[in-house]
Amino acid sequence: MPTTRSGTAIEAVNLGKTYGRGEKAVRALNGVSFAVPTGVVFGLLGPNGAGKSTAVRILSTLSKPDSGTATVAGFDVRRDPARARRAIGYVSQKPAFDPMATGRENLVLSGRVYGLSRRDARERARELLTRFGLGDAADRLAGKWSGGMQRKLDVAMGLVHRPRVLFLDEPTTGLDPEARAGLWAEIDRLAADDGLTVLLTTHYLEEADRLAARLVIVDAGRVVAEGSPEQLKNELHGDSVQVELAAGDAGDARHRARHAVGAVPGVADVTVDGGVLRARVGNGAAALPGVLAALDAAGVVPTAITMARPSLDDVYLRHAGRAFREADRTEGVLV
Amino acid sequence: MTTFATHTGLLTLRSLRTLSRQPAYLLFTLVQPMVWLLLFGQLFSKVAELPGFGVDSYLEYLTPGVIVMTAMMSAGWSGTTFVDDAERGVLDRNVTSPLSRGSLVTGSLVHQGIVTVIQSLIVFGVGLLAGARYAGGVTGVLAVLVCTVLLAVVFAALSDALALLTRQREALIGVSQFLTLPLAFLSSVMMAPALLPGWVADVARFNPVDWAAVASREALTADPDWGVVAWRAGLLLALAALLGWLATRAFRSYQRSI
Numbered sequence: 085m086p087t088t089r090s091g092t093a094i095e096a097v098n099l100g101k102t103y104g105r106g107e108k109a110v111r112a113l114n115g116v117s118f119a120v121p122t123g124v125v126f127g128l129l130g131p132n133g134a135g136k137s138t139a140v141r142i143l144s145t146l147s148k149p150d151s152g153t154a155t156v157a158g159f160d161v162r163r164d165p166a167r168a169r170r171a172i173g174y175v176s177q178k179p180a181f182d183p184m185a186t187g188r189e190n191l192v193l194s195g196r197v198y199g200l201s202r203r204d205a206r207e208r209a210r211e212l213l214t215r216f217g218l219g220d221a222a223d224r225l226a227g228k229w230s231g232g233m234q235r236k237l238d239v240a241m242g243l244v245h246r247p248r249v250l251f252l253d254e255p256t257t258g259l260d261p262e263a264r265a266g267l268w269a270e271i272d273r274l275a276a277d278d279g280l281t282v283l284l285t286t287h288y289l290e291e292a293d294r295l296a297a298r299l300v301i302v303d304a305g306r307v308v309a310e311g312s313p314e315q316l317k318n319e320l321h322g323d324s325v326q327v328e329l330a331a332g333d334a335g336d337a338r339h340r341a342r343h344a345v346g347a348v349p350g351v352a353d354v355t356v357d358g359g360v361l362r363a364r365v366g367n368g369a370a371a372l373p374g375v376l377a378a379l380d381a382a383g384v385v386p387t388a389i390t391m392a393r394p395s396l397d398d399v400y401l402r403h404a405g406r407a408f409r410e411a412d413r414t415e416g417v418l419v
Numbered sequence: 420m421t422t423f424a425t426h427t428g429l430l431t432l433r434s435l436r437t438l439s440r441q442p443a444y445l446l447f448t449l450v451q452p453m454v455w456l457l458l459f460g461q462l463f464s465k466v467a468e469l470p471g472f473g474v475d476s477y478l479e480y481l482t483p484g485v486i487v488m489t490a491m492m493s494a495g496w497s498g499t500t501f502v503d504d505a506e507r508g509v510l511d512r513n514v515t516s517p518l519s520r521g522s523l524v525t526g527s528l529v530h531q532g533i534v535t536v537i538q539s540l541i542v543f544g545v546g547l548l549a550g551a552r553y554a555g556g557v558t559g560v561l562a563v564l565v566c567t568v569l570l571a572v573v574f575a576a577l578s579d580a581l582a583l584l585t586r587q588r589e590a591l592i593g594v595s596q597f598l599t600l601p602l603a604f605l606s607s608v609m610m611a612p613a614l615l616p617g618w619v620a621d622v623a624r625f626n627p628v629d630w631a632a633v634a635s636r637e638a639l640t641a642d643p644d645w646g647v648v649a650w651r652a653g654l655l656l657a658l659a660a661l662l663g664w665l666a667t668r669a670f671r672s673y674q675r676s677i
Contacts, residue, residue: 146511146514146677148675174511174515178506178508180512182433184437185433189436194516196425197426197513197518198516241512
């Protein structure tokens with residue numbers, strides 16, 4: 085039974101999945117549940133290895149869960165995968181276009197696979213090429229395109245059959261900042277103009293914050309937080325303070341700084357990570373003089389102090405109990 | 420069924436388009452047969468004079484064998500497409516689409532069949548230029564193409580199955596190194612059946628390469644014994660069907676593994 089415009093586009097209930105057996109078994113999903121309302125961009129945020137891709141693979145009918153159920157666009161992905169497939173578009177982490185075919189040929193073949201006539205497939209390909217600004221390169225081999233254009237082609241191929249739900253698995257990984265911004269603009273438009281439901285996995289906190297109307301944070305195979313980015317940040321109450329300590333300061337100075345700042349009234353959750361001290365304060369402007377005085381009294385000279393509204397990084401830290409950058413095992417991915 | 424046929428057609432055309440953009444690839448697969456035909460054939464031309472060999476021209480004897488060998492060796496690499504597609508996201512995307520599952524394997528086999536016809540005709544042509552004559556005429560040549568395509572399907576299906584099960588190029592290198600050349604020598608491709616050592620003749624009876632070679636040579640004689648051809652072609656067809664089915668099973672196993 086397909087969902088209505090205002091219904092639930094994706095529902096995952098208690099999904100579990102283990103890869104391998106015996107000692108080598110890896111529990112990729114450990115009872116993940118969430119619901120995605122129709123017509124929004126929904127973020128699945130977490131570090132590498134958290135289970136995001138596994139969840140998307142199950143929801144897109146690629147793999148089967150060991151336990152739990154999932155419906156996409158009203159179709160049970162286990163019992164009715166054939167109908168679910170017609171309702172979804174899947175854009176995998178890895179490029180999925182044929183590099184030896186032109187952009188247009190890739191799109192036409194996709195359309196034909198979904199049952200469009202040759203004429204309709206060509207028309208739809210033309211539409212998508214124009215929409216994604218790929219018209220000029222359309223008849224060159226896709227393998228020779230830039231990374232950003234190739235990624236857009238992957239997304240366009242996922243849209244050929246006008247799906248109701250689009251899965252984007254790490255869509256901007258490996259793109260340069262300009263190409264990333266371009267793709268973000270396209271993803272924004274998908275939900276706004278087409279009423280499409282987009283499930284986006286990402287390990288870029290900034291990306292989830294920028295694109296997702298709602299999100300779940302996944303860590304080690306389970307959902308640790310759920311809500312809109314604003315809600316999640318508001319739950320933290322107050323602002324976050326970051327103090328950069330002088331590079332020369334040894335562990336001892338960091339230790340003193342941590343204790344001194346922790347003793348200031350209204351300051352909570354003090355952590356020191358490398359040369360950076362982070363803390364939560366109720367009201368940043370009011371607490372700042374006290375923090376500075378405490379550092380001064382402890383004999384620690386900060387090189388910089390920044391104050392910010394809480395970020396999803398802070399949300400992650402709070403719920404997963406560790407900083408996102410530590411949890412993420414790939415180098416240089418933190419925004 | 421119509422979806423299956425349409426999708427098989429679409430995938431076959433995709434592969435042929437790729438091939439047409441890399442014609443050098445087809446030429447590479449023809450280097451070896453030229454060596455066999457023009458160098459090996461010349462070097463061993465006196466073999467035909469051995470008592471009991473039973474033909475006048477070694478080149479004429481060798482040509483159908485080289486055609487069969489070329490088909491087998493080239494088809495052994497068929498699975499490369501699946502390894503590449505699995506490494507990229509192509510296979511995953513295909514699996515999340517309504518693409519007919521069977522058509523992925525059939526598309527690959529049909530493509531390999533077409534490539535085999537092109538390769539075979541080229542080798543036939545070179546043999547002709549070098550002086551070989553095909554007494555069986557057009558009918559004989561067509562029969563050779565049928566047997567050769569069936570043999571190509573056997574090896575392409577084997578290669579596809581291994582590619583889907585292992586997703587390693589090394590497995591396919593294994594097929595070409597450990598299987599194809601020994602199978603060519605354990606057959607009557609290069610030496611008349613009557614002169615094969617006893618144990619090789621025994622092994623050859625179970626060797627699909629020999630089935631294809633015997634049937635092809637028979638079909639090219641002036642007065643073929645069609646029973647000999649049909650029997651071997653039937654065996655090849657049965658084996659091709661079996662391995663085609665196995666490749667489809669391998670695809671299911673790939674799906675379960677992801």
